[in-house]
Amino acid sequence: MKRQLISSRGNQHFKHLKKLSESPRYRYEVQQTILDGIHLIESYAQRFGSPDSVALIQGSDINKISGYLNEDTQVLEFPAGLFSEIAPVMSPTGILASINIPHLDAPKKQNCILLLENIQDPGNLGSILRSASASGVDLVYLSDHCADLWSPKVLRGGQGAHFYLPCVENAVFSDITNTFEGKIFATELTGKSIFKENLKGPVAFIFGNEGSGLQSETISLTSHSIHIPMEMGIESLNVSAAVSICLYEKYRQENFSD
Amino acid sequence: MKRQLISSRGNQHFKHLKKLSESPRYRYEVQQTILDGIHLIESYAQRFGSPDSVALIQGSDINKISGYLNEDTQVLEFPAGLFSEIAPVMSPTGILASINIPHLDAPKKQNCILLLENIQDPGNLGSILRSASASGVDLVYLSDHCADLWSPKVLRGGQGAHFYLPCVENAVFSDITNTFEGKIFATELTGKSIFKENLKGPVAFIFGNEGSGLQSETISLTSHSIHIPMEMGIESLNVSAAVSICLYEKYRQENFSD
Incomplete structure (x- = not known):
């Protein structure tokens, strides 16, 4: 995985995550979305492997999810203030991930x-x-x-x-x-x-x-x-x-x- | 019913409704609460009779609920801006009522x-x-x-x-x-x-x-x-x-x- 500390609102990763959090149209255009919290990230990773990127509050413990990440995963750390600007819900959990929206095939036989x-x-x-x-x-x-x-x-x-x-x-x-x-x-x-x-x-x-x-x-x-x-x-x-x-x-x- | 137009934040009815909307402690102290929308008001009135007061946006049609009110019911009209300050949820319906919190007896036999x-x-x-x-x-x-x-x-x-x-x-x-x-x-x-x-x-x-x-x-x-x-x-x-x-x-x- 590739770790990076981001402290500027001008950073491309910050802007990308903030838009994923806020804009349905942007999510549709880039076919990505944002997962909030360890449970959802684990659930995704168990099914599809590493998310595209993981965002954390600076200094957070990465160990709880590092087992799900691979060498290409971007790990982005943000100061708490900046992180709160991209956290999409009222009670942010301190960890987010961006993922490609998965497309699941419908089963042929539908009961x-x-x-x-x-x-x-x-x-x-x-x-x-x-x-x-x-x-x-x-x-x-x-x-x-x-x-x-x-x-x-x-x-x-x-x-x-x-x-x-x-x-x-x-x-x-x-x-x-x-x-x-x-x-x-x-x-x-x-x-x-x-x-x-x-x-x-x-x-x-x-x-x-x-x-x-x-x-x-x-x-x-x-x-x-x-x-x-x-x-x-x-x-x-x-x-x-x-x-x-x-x-x-x-x-x-x-x-x-x- | 007694109709009254209220256009001041200093009015006692305005202050009472705003506190009912916002403060759990105040609701508990006065044993009243606020109902939002015609459906809840009808449901209450069918069971217990007239609410204590009804609040409307100025100029709203009172007919849809007047059948549930009696001669003592306070009907309070507010300009839209003031009304929105007492409306407790995101999509106010334009009609509120204050009620005494009912106390229902538990049935003796509990299945x-x-x-x-x-x-x-x-x-x-x-x-x-x-x-x-x-x-x-x-x-x-x-x-x-x-x-x-x-x-x-x-x-x-x-x-x-x-x-x-x-x-x-x-x-x-x-x-x-x-x-x-x-x-x-x-x-x-x-x-x-x-x-x-x-x-x-x-x-x-x-x-x-x-x-x-x-x-x-x-x-x-x-x-x-x-x-x-x-x-x-x-x-x-x-x-x-x-x-x-x-x-x-x-x-x-x-x-x-x-």
Whole structure:
């Protein structure tokens, strides 16, 4: 690895990391993003090897991640003040990495896919991807008004899901549902209880925006309507909670029922 | 109702609402809090009647909520600039209400209780309460380092759950588990799959902090250890997702299985 101390805002590495942290457009142009914290960096490295560069507060212990780095990895040290300017979230962990955005191939056989329409809260999107990856979803499609998939906040919420779960951005849902050979579910108040529905075999779940739900033209793409039962006074669940319940009910039916 | 236009920061109503919005200590002292948006206000009013006061941007349409107000309700209009200073969240909806914090009695018979240790993200806590209320949890205990239950962000995440679900703050968990007559579950990697566990009958679930999980002395209070199965690469779920899956698995077993 190549160590370097950077103390100027004019430095090219500083400028690059700051733009990765702040600009979705720049991340898309250079096809890189930034990981915040040791857990995400480890998760990435276990799957893909060394990140492109690692950034630390000057004087930090490099040993905790040096096992993941190779001789070409740039190790960039910054004074604390400068580091805080590139740290993308509220509670910086003192270690960042820049990576090339990985492109995961979709499996040919798809038993469970997830379509997300306009999920705008980065924490919700990250949490959904985490549950999706954990429950064995094969592929996620995101509509064009979702939170930025590779933003530091969504990565943080995903806790490594991004590195295992293939995701397609800016998806046109009708193209997918027209060719998908399986049941296509959306949650609606008038739907059948999810616990009475057969979720085995190829299934697509479509979930909509936190406030406004699914657009009516998207509902028309579905073949089945399901509902998570709720007690009096509560009309809906947080979208990440609802997704997690549906995905794990499918998982349960396929792995833990007769 | 009594309408009043307020254009001074020195006004007592302005100062009161601003402090309710910003100060957990003040909310606790006066036992009031602030609701943001028509949905929360409607949810409160359907359960408890008129809020104490309603605050609007000057010129806003009062008709959408006037059915919930009575002759004593203060209706306070503010110029947009002043209103934005009391609006507690990033995307103010243009309508707020101050309410007396309701105190809900715990049911005597408790079939499902939830113990939350140091859940610090307001969005997570709100989402957990929403799933808990929807799935019929009888009572929630919060440890003393949880996010502030009656803060505007937690209320927003709860979407009305606060008005149906009895919650006890600053709870000492050992006092509860010592007298609870039922299984006491925590999630651990080494636990039995939740889909193989019998969750019928009186059950307590304990969940811990987003980053550090449960403290070891809290784990020692449990009688059973369970685990949500996860595919390769993912070690844990978002806490709100995990809570929702566990609560709804209990709900399913009690309502949709033999």
